[in-house]
Amino acid sequence: MKKWGQQLARTEIFFYALAWLIYLVVVGTLDQAKIGLYQSQLKYFSSFYFLQFGWLPLPGGYPTMGIIFIALLAKLLFKTRWVFSQLGIIITHFGGLLLLFGGFLTAAFSYEGSMVIPEGQETNVIADYHMMELAFVDTTSSDSEDIVTAFSQGWLEKGQVLKHENLPFQVEVLQFCENCKMERWEIPKGEGYHGFSKIFDLKPAALLKQAESNRGGLIFRVTGASDEVNGIYSVIEFMPITQTIKYQNRVFQVMIRNEETHLPFTIHLDDFEKKVYPGTNMAKSYKSLVHLKDKDLNQKTIVQMNQPLRYKGYTFYQASFIEGNDEETTVLAVVKNVGYMFPYISSLIMSFGLLIHLILQTPQLIKK
Amino acid sequence: MVKASVFKFISLSFVLVFISCSYKDKEIRVYKTAKKKNIETQQQAVASPDAPVVWSLPKGWVENKSSQMRVGSFSAPAPKGYSPADVSVVVLGGDAGGVLANVNRWLEQIELPPTTELELMKNTHELADQRQWYELVNPKNGAAIYVSMFQLSGDTVFVKMVGQEKVLKSQKSSFEQLVSSIQSRKK
Numbered sequence: 001m002k003k004w005g006q007q008l009a010r011t012e013i014f015f016y017a018l019a020w021l022i023y024l025v026v027v028g029t030l031d032q033a034k035i036g037l038y039q040s041q042l043k044y045f046s047s048f049y050f051l052q053f054g055w056l057p058l059p060g061g062y063p064t065m066g067i068i069f070i071a072l073l074a075k076l077l078f079k080t081r082w083v084f085s086q087l088g089i090i091i092t093h094f095g096g097l098l099l100l101f102g103g104f105l106t107a108a109f110s111y112e113g114s115m116v117i118p119e120g121q122e123t124n125v126i127a128d129y130h131m132m133e134l135a136f137v138d139t140t141s142s143d144s145e146d147i148v149t150a151f152s153q154g155w156l157e158k159g160q161v162l163k164h165e166n167l168p169f170q171v172e173v174l175q176f177c178e179n180c181k182m183e184r185w186e187i188p189k190g191e192g193y194h195g196f197s198k199i200f201d202l203k204p205a206a207l208l209k210q211a212e213s214n215r216g217g218l219i220f221r222v223t224g225a226s227d228e229v230n231g232i233y234s235v236i237e238f239m240p241i242t243q244t245i246k247y248q249n250r251v252f253q254v255m256i257r258n259e260e261t262h263l264p265f266t267i268h269l270d271d272f273e274k275k276v277y278p279g280t281n282m283a284k285s286y287k288s289l290v291h292l293k294d295k296d297l298n299q300k301t302i303v304q305m306n307q308p309l310r311y312k313g314y315t316f317y318q319a320s321f322i323e324g325n326d327e328e329t330t331v332l333a334v335v336k337n338v339g340y341m342f343p344y345i346s347s348l349i350m351s352f353g354l355l356i357h358l359i360l361q362t363p364q365l366i367k368k
Numbered sequence: 369m370v371k372a373s374v375f376k377f378i379s380l381s382f383v384l385v386f387i388s389c390s391y392k393d394k395e396i397r398v399y400k401t402a403k404k405k406n407i408e409t410q411q412q413a414v415a416s417p418d419a420p421v422v423w424s425l426p427k428g429w430v431e432n433k434s435s436q437m438r439v440g441s442f443s444a445p446a447p448k449g450y451s452p453a454d455v456s457v458v459v460l461g462g463d464a465g466g467v468l469a470n471v472n473r474w475l476e477q478i479e480l481p482p483t484t485e486l487e488l489m490k491n492t493h494e495l496a497d498q499r500q501w502y503e504l505v506n507p508k509n510g511a512a513i514y515v516s517m518f519q520l521s522g523d524t525v526f527v528k529m530v531g532q533e534k535v536l537k538s539q540k541s542s543f544e545q546l547v548s549s550i551q552s553r554k555k
Contacts, residue, residue, distance in 0.1 A: 005375050070379050077375045108385075137401075145400045154394035164396055182428060186448040200428070200445075215430065262399060322422075 009074035017067045024061060027052075036209030038130060046107060069100045088357025095350030102342020111336040113261065114319065118329040122268035122293065126334045127258040132156070132178070132216045134235075135260075136167055136245075137253040152259060156218060168248050169225040173218065177204035180217030180236055189232075194222075195243050197234035218256050265294035265312065272321060272328040286321055288330040303332060313338070420459050421525060424549040426542035429455070444542060446535040453531030453539055457550070459523050467517060474504055474528075478511040495548055505533050512536045514543050521552040 028044035035043070043050050047060030076093040080086055113126040131153050138147040149166045156176040163170045180202040189198045202217040217236035222229060222245065229247045235256045243254045268291040275284045287304030292311060303309045309316040319333035421439060425431060430452075432441040440457030472482040491503045501516035512533040517526050527547050529536055536543075 005372060066383065069382060073375060073378055077372075104382075104385075133397075139403070144403060146403055148397075148399055148401055150397045150399075152393050152395040152397070155396075164398075166398060181430070182445055184428075184445050184447060213431070262401070 005074045005078040008071055009077075009079040010071075011075075014068060014071040014075065017064055017071060020059065021061075021064050021068065024064065034209075036207070036211060038211040039207055039209075065100060065103065069097065069104075072096055072100070085360055088353050088355070088360055091353030091356060092350050093353075095346045095348075095353055098342060098349060099346035102339040102346060105339030105342065106337055109338050111261070111334075113258070113334050115267065115316065115332040115334050116322075116329060117267060117269040117288075117290075117332070119269050119272055122266045122291075124263040124266040126261045126263065128261070129258070130211060131259040132237075132256060133259040134162070134171075134218060134220075135253075135255045135257060136164075137255065138166065138250060139253060140250045150260070167252070168250065169222050169229065169245070172221045172223065174221055174232070175202065175204075175219040176217075177202065178216050179205045179207050179214035181205040182217075182236065192231045194231050194233045194245075196236070197232050200234065200236075202234050202236060216256050263312075263314070265292065265297075267292055267309075267316070267332075269330050270300075272330050274321065274328070283321075286318065288318060288332065303330075420523065420553055421457065421520065421550050422553060423457065423546055423551070426539075426545050429542065429546075442546075444529060444531070444535070444539040446531070447538060450532050450535045453529050453535045455527070455529045455543070455546070458526040458528070459520075460526070470517060470526075471502060471504070471515075474513050474515060477530075478504060478506045478513055479509065480504070480506050493544075495544060497548070499547055501527075501544070501547060507533075510534070514540070516547045518547075520550070523552075525550060 024044045028040050031043070032040040043060075045061035048062050049057045050060045052058050072093060076090065076097070080089055080093065082090065111128070112130075113128045115123060115126050117123050133150045133152050134156060135148055135150040138149070141147045147166060149164050151162050155162055156173055158173055158175060160173045161170055162173070181204075182200040183203055184200055185198075197219065202219055208214050215237045217234065219232065219234040221232050224230070225245075225247045229245060233243060233245070233254065235243050235254055237256055237258075245252045245254060269288055270291060271289040272286065273289070274286040276282055277284050285305060287302055287307075289300070289302055290309070292299045292301055292309065294311075301309055303316055303318045305318055308318075313336050315335045315337075317333040317335070318330070320331040322329040322331065423440060425442070426444075428445050430443045430445075432443060438456045439459055440455075442455040444453040444455055446452045468483075468485055468488065471488055475481065475483060488502065493501050493503065495501065495516075497518075499516060499518045501514060503512075503514055505512040510533045512531065514529040514536050515526065516528075517524055519525075527543075527550065529539065529543050
């Protein structure tokens, strides 16, 4: 193992991996203009490999960052002499490793979504910006509550069969597309097709630069219910009429939507204030006056540009708003990033390490 | 020896955790929520917050990215074999040059000669709120434009649907619904 470690500790490995990372940053930035920020991030950074020119497989961000981390660790353990004179170097390497570890935490566990609250209402729901889910909402279980059974995007692959004890039928995924286009059947489908799928077919479309403009859709087959219920259904995001499945005196609403997270606290929008530049409709500033409610807590606060609300690891930024005829609706961007402190801490450690190194090396430099 | 063990442990943990985290989650979540009505406004969230007007998107229409000129841009579905119709909402200050001048400009786009106000009346459809729309069709090549222009809070709003005549005919009621739904953001 030591021999392997010493090989990995070679400076060339770190150097070439870093050069490759710079290449990824350059091509990722250039391609971003064409395919959009999110797609570029997925293709070049959150990937094991990507296809350059559409056919040449090259290493993506994951292996590159992994090699940099392991090479740096090997260098610290096997090549750096663990003596007092090298203390600055050791601390600096440790800071670098911590920075990469923080990046890993952000890549693996960070969360981004949006919260939409109309004036005078409250919510605890965040909709993920990118990940989708297929939700079956049982609306017949009680008068006050619905029971939601939601399958995450990982399940939405052709051929997957979705089963759950809450569902008196099973669902086979026939087609899923992250961005679908609707095509009206020339002749509406008859027996075996239900609701929306009778009128429209869903076809995959190219992903849009603005990831939030994509409309995910799903075609699925229901089996295990009665003959009237079994058959083909389809759902697409923002359907004006929700698809329902009625079986055994139960009514299920079926929705494809951005994955929802339900927070253990709620935010109530008391008022939304918008100021415009005089003589125009351009927003100068806007802010949300909200109440944060969590068990005994009922705290009044303001969310506005450069003044986010931070609570229980979540940060709420004022992102946008929707102006209706009678009431306004605020749109808050919600971010949860467990690694957000790592860049600050590791930068401090690296600066401290370099300072120590400078202090320890100064007498030798003076001697020379 | 200790260093080798530490290196082995950290490296392997890192690689394993990294690979496991990169796989798509297969999760089934079950939870209860208070009954809620669908928040219709979420559908409008894609509209630019700076757009001076708001509207209700007709069923089946897809909202496209707006541009500097277009405050709203949509694709209206087409029968099989036809391209979707392109729909735009544009807001300009003042009277924007008047009806006839604009109509003649659009007629030129579908290769038709200029018209007169009297002729135009034949192809005018009336909606509520004193809104009108004009049906411009070139029977020779099937190109068509449905367009409405009306005053709203001192501005002129243009709603224009361009495509093949057959496509536009199939979307006529949706177009009328869109035109009727447009409201000013100004209070």
